[in-house]
Amino acid sequence: MASIQMERIVKDYSTMRAIHGIDLEIPDGEFVAFVGPSGCGKSTLLRMVAGLEEISSGTLRIGNRVVNHIEPRDRDVAMVFQDYALYPHMTIAENIGFGLKMRGIKRHEIEKQVEKAADILQIGDLLDRKPGQLSGGQRQRVAMGRAIVRNPQVFLFDEPLSNLDAKLRVAMRTQIKRLHEMLRTTTIYVTHDQVEAMTLADRVVILRRGEIVQAGSPVEVYSSPNCQFVGEFIGSPQMNVLRARVHRQADRTTLEIADARIPVKQIDLPAGTEIHVGIRPEHLNWCSPEDAYLSPLLDVCEPLGSDTMAICLLGEQELTARLDPKLPLKRKEQIHLNFSTENLHVFDRESGRKVPFVG
Ligand SMILES: Nc1ncnc2c1ncn2[C@@H]1O[C@H](COP(=O)(O)OP(=O)(O)OP(=O)(O)O)[C@@H](O)[C@H]1O
Ligand SMILES: [Mg+2]
Known part of the structure; x- marks a missing residue:
């Protein structure tokens, strides 16, 4: 050897x-x-x-x-x-x-x-x-x-x-x-x-x-x-990557994704910076409308037995969630998803490099 x-x-x-x-x-x-x-x-x-x-x-x-x-x-x-x-x-x-x-x-x-x-x-x-x-x-x-x-x-x-x-x-x-x-x-x-x-x-x-x-x-x-x-x-299905923007109001920092404002602890970028936010399908959780960060339209369901891949549309952006197969999923209806911000990945929109961030 x-x-x-x-x-x-x-x-x-x-x-x-x-x-x-x-x-x-x-x-x-x-x-x-x-x-x-x-x-x-x-x-x-x-x-x-x-x-x-x-x-x-x-x-x-x-x-x-x-x-x-x-x-x-x-x-x-x-x-x-x-x-x-x-x-x-x-x-x-x-x-x-x-x-x-x-x-x-x-x-x-x-x-x-x-x-x-x-x-x-x-x-x-x-x-x-x-x-x-x-x-x-x-x-x-x-x-x-x-x-x-x-x-x-x-x-x-x-x-x-x-x-x-x-x-x-x-x-x-x-x-x-x-x-x-x-x-x-x-x-x-x-x-x-x-x-x-x-x-x-x-x-x-x-x-x-x-x-x-x-x-x-x-x-x-x-x-x-x-x-x-x-x-x-790395990862299958692929990590979701969504367009987002850094927003600040007083001390509060949020990430704007679609029409949601998601509070995060820290990101060293000026307000208004356009970024990409990555989230893996298994980190998206089914939730009630009140708790939702994102409410995309369910487009296609792929049942795998152990899980179901819910392929959704958030405006014109595609988003895949790995969900419990027992959930009542109906095509063309809105579903409600949230996630823990610790599971987000932030990338520079131009270079694709990781941006230091605390969720
Ligand atoms: N003999 C050669 N002469 C000129 N260019 C070559 C030669 N062999 C490979 N290349 C080029 O070098 C690059 C790397 O090729 P390589 O075969 O190492 O890729 P790979 O990662 O193994 O791809 P694949 O997954 O398709 O096998 C490619 O752009 C290829 O076109
Ligand atoms: Mg090869």
């Missing part, structure tokens, strides 16, 4: 700069997820760690050794891709052991390693089959088996589950988590699926346009997003 250190890592392609000077330290044994929209540079950064992409500038260390100019095979990392790239003519056992064979490891030692990996992944009964005779999830496990037998210092995953159906993806997610708990190998996992990132990782690194916007534990990035982008990217 090994730590990974990135210092001012830059990647220039001929036409554009894809990675803009990234600093990141991944301690030994940590599971880190890179998450962000398509094209933000997740794969590029991962491929630089693997050695598949040249580093334009900056320093990359794996286990305190600078590896910028070390060949991929000498970096002691194992990568699992989205398309598992198994050899179709080889058996599963041969596929898993192939890397070891190439390194000249003795046959009985390979067999031992392959059996051990197959045991961990519960594919022991598939070893004599060919990849064509396996399901997608089983093939994915074989690809992981191939990575495990190499006993690398670092695992690198690039969207390994994105070819699987939703149910299998959840099952494999649990497998990967178990695997990490067992082996404790330092892992970087790339995904554009924030739920996958949150459920798997010790730390979630959110990338945007080749830069890190926030890195923190799943709870931190969820409950304290440092900008509107992270607030909206």
Whole structure:
């Protein structure tokens, strides 16, 4: 196992700069997820760690050794891709052991390693089959088996589950988590699926346009997003973001949202400043008309069984509330909602940066 250190890592392609000077330290044994929209540079950064992409500038260390100019095979990392790239003519056992064979490891030692990996992944009964005779999830496990037998210092995953159906993806997610708990190998996992990132990782690194916007534990990035982008990217359904304005009268500070004036303790912005206010769907509470801050029109109901997503219109702004499915919700009627101001997030309307605020 090994730590990974990135210092001012830059990647220039001929036409554009894809990675803009990234600093990141991944301690030994940590599971880190890179998450962000398509094209933000997740794969590029991962491929630089693997050695598949040249580093334009900056320093990359794996286990305190600078590896910028070390060949991929000498970096002691194992990568699992989205398309598992198994050899179709080889058996599963041969596929898993192939890397070891190439390194000249003795046959009985390979067999031992392959059996051990197959045991961990519960594919022991598939070893004599060919990849064509396996399901997608089983093939994915074989690809992981191939990575495990190499006993690398670092695992690198690039969207390994994105070819699987939703149910299998959840099952494999649990497998990967178990695997990490067992082996404790330092892992970087790339995904554009924030739920996958949150459920798997010790730390979630959110990338945007080749830069890190926030890195923190799943709870931190969820409950304290440092900008509107992270607030909206993490969490499903998405955080509501409403237009608002700071209002002051004597000592009293309020936020004007639609036609409501919501008292808050402190916000360091002049009266009249236009802001964005973020509130998560689960923080909106159904209430009586007298207690309401907001009374939007219910537009669409999405019953999920455990909760119902009430998609409402507040003027022309959309607002989603996660409500009790037993509530008498009727389309096109007004509903009444309030919230605790502690659960609000305030963002600068132009830059999207978080504005210090006490609710
Ligand atoms: N070989 C290349 N030559 C030029 N530009 C590239 C090359 N590979 C990637 N890019 C560009 O670099 C940026 C980052 O690409 P990258 O593949 O790292 O994104 P990603 O975050 O993995 O996206 P996705 O979620 O779609 O896989 C993109 O704008 C992409 O078009
Ligand atoms: Mg990618």
